[in-house]
Amino acid sequence: MSVQERKERERAGRERLILATARELAEQQGWDAVTTRRLAERIEYSQPVLYSHFRGKREIIGAVALQGAAEMAVELRAAASAAKGPHARATALARAYLDFAERNPAVYDAMFQLDGGLAFAQEDTPAPMKDAFAALLENLDAVAGEGVQPGLFTEVFWASLHGLATLTRAGRLPPADAERRTRLLVDRLAVV
Amino acid sequence: MSVQERKERERAGRERLILATARELAEQQGWDAVTTRRLAERIEYSQPVLYSHFRGKREIIGAVALQGAAEMAVELRAAASAAKGPHARATALARAYLDFAERNPAVYDAMFQLDGGLAFAQEDTPAPMKDAFAALLENLDAVAGEGVQPGLFTEVFWASLHGLATLTRAGRLPPADAERRTRLLVDRLAVV
DNA sequence: TCGAATGTCTAGCGGTGCTAGGATCGAATC
């Protein structure tokens, strides 16, 4: 048994190595630079080894996306719990979200821009994604306003942040005013 | 002279053909299916001909994006001018924007998701892009609110719409509630 | 009519994601 366990451990370790390397490479040089050849070379295995862990490049992106979702959920909850009052919580949440997107652009891309082969907006949405959304929702329902479904409000709030994040990073919005935009958005969206 | 003029006409016509074909192919099967080989085959010329019109695939995407921006500006202004009152104008604007994104997903991708090699948020932003933004701005400054720069407000409004558009199309938001999200967003963002 | 210039094509480069099939190595059996 011990032999098989060791093998499984090694295999799991290698899988983590693949994901960490892919993520590092993507953050350094963008996802275009993450080719199966380069990735294989960095982990010091041949290409086909990657395919014994993942169905293909898409699935690697998807796995990085799930990692990112889990991390984002943690950071969102940490930021929210450090703020006092509903409005301050919403602001902290927005800042934390945009901050995460800015600090981890490749991971953010994997989550929302690239095709990671993940399901969404249905029951088969991956748990980490659901949880990241829940981290938003549970801190926003206090500012959703009367007669407004918290889920719907969270969707709008999230979409707006997503728009700010992507357009800012793509150079479509002047970076200097980022904080003012965030404040304007939260002040208008959040009731109270 | 007439000979040269005829040649220039033919050349311009072929350039339009390339763009129309690229756009059509992208809308039908996505931008991944728009390869230089397939595109060349469809226009019934060899690959290198494409490169006598455009620097490369990126520039073709950029050209489609500019076409799209011009069309979007027209549609935004048409929608706004048909509405009465500042708030109704903002709502019509939002609907027209999301409608355009939904009806022309590939063009919208070319404009905002893909790398078309275009400059942004600086003085060298292409004119059609500036104009599309202007179409938003000129219909939104009435609802920006006191003490809020119309430009900043328009950026936030635009980014929010962009987030809704992309997340909806990527299947991240349930399509059914699209109209309710739009109304919630506009009602909150637009003062009056 | 002939040389030059223009236009277009064929062929090919280095790269991509992905996979078939053979070599190698280690574990279990005799």
Next chain:
DNA sequence: GATTCGATCCTAGCACCGCTAGACATTCGA
């Protein structure tokens, strides 16, 4: 301890990608 035998990994190669050099034809101007 030798020998199977199965798991593991790599080499080599497929079809495709964006892009380009150089040959070829065609048309133009003298």
